[in-house]
Structure formats: C-alpha cells, structure tokens
Amino acid sequence: MTGLAFDIAHLLGALVLTLSFALLYQRRLSAAINVVAMQAAVLAAAAAWQAVTRDAGHLFVTAAIALIFKAIAVPLLLHWLIRRLNISTTVEAAFGVTLTMGLGVGVSTLSILLVLPLTAGETLLLREDLAFALAVALIGPLLMIARRNAVIQVVGFMSMENGLILAAVGVKGMPLVVEASVAFSVMVATFIFGVFFFHIRERFDSLDVSRLEEMQGERHS
C-alpha cells in the first residue's frame, strides 16, 4: 500500500473516532443525529477507499449501504420521529459531559492498549484501524448509558455499529462484511420501529412503565 493510500485510510478511521467523541458532548438531539449521519458518511468513504485500494468490489456495497441507509435514510427518519412524537430536542444527561468525555478517553486508551499488543506482527494500518474501531464500538454503548433519551439510544447503537463495520472493512479477507452490514441495518430499523410503536418518549428508564412491569412479574417485598 502506498504512503498516500495508507494516510487516507488512517485519516478516515481517525475521523470516525473523532466524530464519536463529538457525539458524546452533543446536547441537542438533532445535532447528535447529524453527527452520527456524518460518521456514517465518513465510514462509507472509508469502506469505499478500502474497496479502491484493495480492489475488493463487495466493499462498495457496504459503502453504499452505509451512505444511503445510515447517512441519509435513518437520520431523516429520526428527525421525522422527533417531530411526530414531540420529543423535546434537548438531551438529558445521566452523567455530566466531563465525566462522559473522560470515560470516552478511558475506553479509547483501553482499546489501544488492548489491540496493539494483541495484533503485534500485523500491518500498522490494520492494528490502528482495529484500535479505532474498538474505541468507536465501545463509545456507542457509553453514549447509550450516559443519556436518558430514547432516541439517543438509537444513535448510540448506530455509532456502535459503525465501529463494528469499520473493523470489518479494515480487515483483509473478512467474510460476510456485506451481510453483516445488512443485518445491523435491519437491527437499527427494528430499534427505531420499537421506539415508534412503544411511544417511548423522553426517558429510557421511565418509559411505558405499566407495560414493562407486566413482563417483569411480581415484585417481592
């Protein structure tokens, strides 16, 4: 791989991670949706660049799915959902922004510490790409637990999934990348429909309480 190709792939991977951090301090819902859409677009670019440099045509499909579905369709759907369900556009934080960012830095450090020694002997691009991808995949769930908003859970889940796809496209010879991205997209869609049908409005921890308690059974003492 030429120096330029490596630099561009590296830049795109780092950009995905940076957007994850950007996601962590968004206070408004629509802004968060826009950031995750941008992240998906950068992911699409990363996949496409891998497709070009590695001459792997199927990665174009992954890139297309990321661009059309996750960068355009889902964000539009989420914007429509917010208007439709009258969800307030501010995000109530469970942890403060400082703590959230600190945790984000922590999991990123952990990912690097974990992945770099594990993959010793591989190419530098693969190692760093995997470290970025793991960090993104961990920041997604961090976002899901750090915010009390139902829609932000979808956003966090999408971000986590972006990390997984980033890892998948970075590894040479990874099977079923396309299928995996399709499957994850279906999961995201299901998630959104779940939010819609259950009329989950503000909080993920105080939503349709009566309905959920039916499933939990009887509370003792």
Added chain:
Amino acid sequence: MSGVDQWTLIGVAQATFVGLAVAGCLTNRRRVLVTPLYALAALASLVMLIAALGALFASDAVVVSKRLLPVGLPDIKSHLRLDGLAAVFLVIVNIAAIAAALYGVGYDAHTPEPARVLAPFPLFLAGMNIVPLADDAFTFLVGWEFMSLASWLMVLAGHDREENRRAALVYLTMAAFGALALLMAFGALAGAGGGYSFDAMRAMTPSPGIATLAALALLLGAGSKAGLAPLHVWLPLAHPAAPSHVSALMSGAMTKVAIYALMRGLLELAGPPQWWWGGLLAVIGALTAALGALQSLTQTDTKTVLAFSTIENIGVIAAALGLAIAFRASGQPLEAGLALVAALFHALNHGLFKSLLFFGAGAVLHSTGTRELDRLGGLIHRLRWTAPLVLVGCIAISAVPPLNGFASEWLVFQSILDATSLQHWELKFTTPLIGALVALAAALAAASFVRFFGIAFLGRPRDAAAAQAHEVSPAMLAAMAGLAALCLAFGAWPGVPLEPLARVAAAAADPSGATTLLFVGGGDGHTAWLAVAPRGNLTAAYSGMMAALGLAALTGIAVGLASLVSGARARRGPAWDCGFPDPNPATQYTASSVGQPLRRIFGSVVLAARDRVDMPPAGDQQPATLTSTIRDPAWHFLFDPLIAAINRATERVNALQFLAIRVYLSLMFAALIGLLIIVAVAR
C-alpha cells in the same frame, strides 16, 4: 437357563411395564381395569424375578451377561449387564414389587382416582429394574430418574393435602440434588475421554483426587436416595405420603436400589477403594441408624414410624458396606466378603419385612381410616389375620431370633467384631463406636416396634374407628402372608439365601476370585442350610432352625406348665387396672407415653426434645396443657439455615429484576469493560 432367555424375559417384562403405564392412564374412566393391570404388573415382576433368579443360580461361577441396545445417546447406546450383584437387587426389587402389585389390587379397589397411582406405578417398577441392569452412566441415570419421578408422582397422589404437597416438593428437590451429584460422579469417572460405559470406567484407574471426588459425589447422590443422614430429611415426609403399597416399594425396594448404586460405584467403578471411604460410610451409617431408630420412637404416625425405621436399617446396611470397603482396601478379602454379605442379606431382609410392615400399616389405615397410633388400639380382635402377620414383621425387624432380621444383623455384628483386625488405627478406634451405635439402634428399634404393635393392636380401642375396624381384602392379606412366610423361611434357613449372596459378595469383594469359602461347607459341595458360620469354622455359628425349634420347645413347655397350673379352661376377665377401674380407653398408655422415657434419655440432647407443662393457676377454668417438641438436627443445623440463606440471596438478587433498561445496559457495559481490562492486564 441361557443368557438369551433371560434377556427375552427382561425385554418382555419391561415392555409390559411401559404398556401398563399407558393403560394405567385410563383407569379413572374404566375402573374394571384396576385389578387386571395390577395383576399384569405382578406377573411382569414375576418374570423379572425369574430372570434374576436364573442369573443368580445359573451355575457356580457368577454369570455376566451383556446386551447392547441401539437406543440412547448416539455415541454411547444403551449397555445392559446382568451379573450377580444386579441379580441380587433385581430379586429384592421384584419380590417387593410382586407383593405390592398384589396388595394394590385390594388397596386401590375403592380409591376415587386410581390412575394417579396406576399410571406411574409400572414406570416406577421399570425404573427400579433398569438401574441394576444399566451398564453405562446414561442408562443408569435414565432408570434412576424414572424411579425418582414416578415415585414423586405417587407421593403427589394425595395432593389435596398440604403436607403431601410439601413432602413432594422436598422429595423432588432432594432427588434433583441426588441426580446432579451422581451426574458429577459419573462425569468425573468418565474423564476427558468421555468413557461413559461402566466397562470403560472399570478399565480406567482414576487418579486419587478424581476417585475421591467421584466417591464423595456418589455418597451424596446415592446416599440422599438411600436416606443417609443428614440427607434423610425427605424420607420421613415422602414415604408416608404415598399410598401404602408405594410406601412399601419406596422403603423396601427404592432405598435398596440406592444401596446398589453405592456398592456398584464404590466397589467397582471408582477405582481401587480407599480405606477412609469405607470408614466414612460406616460412621455415617452408624449415626444414621441411631438417629433413625431414636426418631422412630418419637413419632405417633404409623407410617412415619416405619419411615424412620427404614432410615435406621439403611444405616445398618451402610455401616456393613462401609466396613466391607475398608476391609477390601486393607487387603482382607475374606472379611470384606463377610461384611458385604451381611449388607446384602440385611438389604434383602429389610426389603421383605419393611414391605410387610408398610402393608400392615396400610391395612390399618384402610380399615380404620387413621395413621395416628394414639387413635388405634385393640385391633388384634378386629384384624384377626393382619395382626399376626404384622407381628411377624415386627419381630423380624426387631432382630429377634429365629426370624431373618436377627440372622442378618448377627452377620453385621460379626463383621463389626472382625474390624479389630483392620490395619488403620483410625478405624480400629472408630469401630467400637460404630458397633455401639448400631447396637443402640437395634435396641431402640426393638423398643419402637414393641410400641408400634402394642399401641396399635393391643389394649382397648382408643377411637370409634379402631373399634369398628374390619378385616382387609384377601389380596392384601395374601401379599402380607407371602412376605411373612419368606421372613420366617429366611429366618429358619438363612443358609439358603446366603449361599448365592456369598458367591456374589465374594466376587465383588475380591475380583481375583480367590475368596469362595465364606461359610461352612461353602466350597465343599455341602449345603449350608443347617447353620451359618461366617468364619468357615465353628468359632461363631448360628442355626436359625435350631433357634426356632428351641424357642418353640421352650414356649410349648411354658404354655403347657401354665395351663397345667392354672387349670384347663380359659376364662375371660377384666384386665388388671391397678385396682382403679376406669372405663375410658383414653387412660391407657399411648404411643407418646411409651416413648417418653427413651425420648427423655436419648432425645433431649440429639433431638432437643422438650416437654413444657402449662398449669393454670388455682381457680382458673383453663385446661392444663403439655407441649412436647422435638426437632430433627438435620433440619435445624443444615437445611433450615440453608433455606434461609437461599431465601435471603434470592431476595437480594430479586432486586435486579426491577432496574431500568439503562441500568441493565450499564451493568453489561461495565462487565464488558471489566473483561477487556482483564484481557489487557492478564496477557
């Protein structure tokens, strides 16, 4: 009889059991089916008995006949094996099964929903037959679970009563625990290679650690089913809760199947036995015997008395088996064979007289409607046939010569006396204790059955139900009479059953086959029917028939002299009542009052027996009350704290069920991060 014939018989009998279980479901609608179904079950058990006897008496050598069935797990299949040890236990199980099925004809003739018993009953019999025949862990556990679950269903047959439901729950819990322990034992013995057939386990010598683990797991699993303390707590609840013929099978046969599992596992499968397994088993057995006998004295429910007495007898058998293992580990095959033959013979005898006694208790329940000893009395006049049959059982279980119980307990004590020759000083010091506990248990058991028979059958009726009791049906009497006849026969001629048992025990105690001479005439072509002399000479010998004739002669002389002195004609008069005639039968001795002295002497420490008298002040119209309490140490020290701990833990964990989704996500995320940190650090 050739091997093929035996397997055909076994196959036919087992298929019959399965068919009977299906047909048994229909008996609620078609009550005419009850009698033929029980008759067929008795017939199938008879076929099994014939097959087992054929294997036992086939020739001088112990026959081993194997079958491989193409069913079961794909890589194991089902291995069956009929050898001497299996045949002995098949005989024990099927004698009790024939009697129980016969008894069931009369007992279940008028129950409202006979299918509650008749559907699981044949499966119970099938399970108890499969376990001794099994030659791989899978088949063994399948049979074991059939046995457990079918008997559990029959404990639940009276599910309209709260205490039966509780008994069934305790039983099911303990059965599940036992099966789990056996599963662990077999898993440890099978090793990484997965050799689940018993042949593979015999061929492999496990490391001492694995063997010990497997032995302890076997002890827990089979011991919980047999009723060894402290895992006996389910037995006095579940055995009385089932219908009486099922109680008889559970006490007489099912506990013996558990003893079989202990023998097969500890002597054959777990590699060369270590001496302390035997010591541990003997000590547990002796403690169980004493505890069971003592508790049977404190109970006032006929069937609970019998259930605790089962615990006592299982303790005696386990003590003998433990000594056999210790002897074998010390390289003393002759003594090991004697201890094992004592265990086998007592298992056989207990199967006979405990079934007989449960049938007797069932007959009393059937004719009076109560199990409370303190509401019975005077039944000897109403149940003219049942009473002498129960008396035979009581004498036999009290180990009074010339009955079979004496013969086998005498053998047990012979091997306890042998134990001074053991090498390990720990065992040398422990065996006097074991002997003392078993002797105490025997004495307490005798007292318990004097009380049982005296309160229920002698004296005056304490209740209208007892006064109007009617004799039970001929089928029930026939079942009891058959068992009583066997008790008498095995008591008079103990050499007859001991001859095949000694061959089996010799083979099990000494796989090299050197030990053949256990009894007088054992290898010389003589029969040992006249006398039993366990050391092969006459230092200790017992002749049941001589004892019987001697006792008969003494009784005849005593009765003759008495009638000579008192005049020929029998007169009926009022009983001596200390010169204070009171027409109320409630003033008689009760079950509680007979047991009270022994309860106070032995029970105040072990059972924490307490009597509290609440005497109202003078002038108060309130009645005075006497409150007696006892507690089972196993419940108090083991199970109650355990249940409380589980309840506390579940209440804590229950809080986890009511968290918000975000908190669940946080927990999962924290767990993930934690695992990743472990990976990062540990590598």
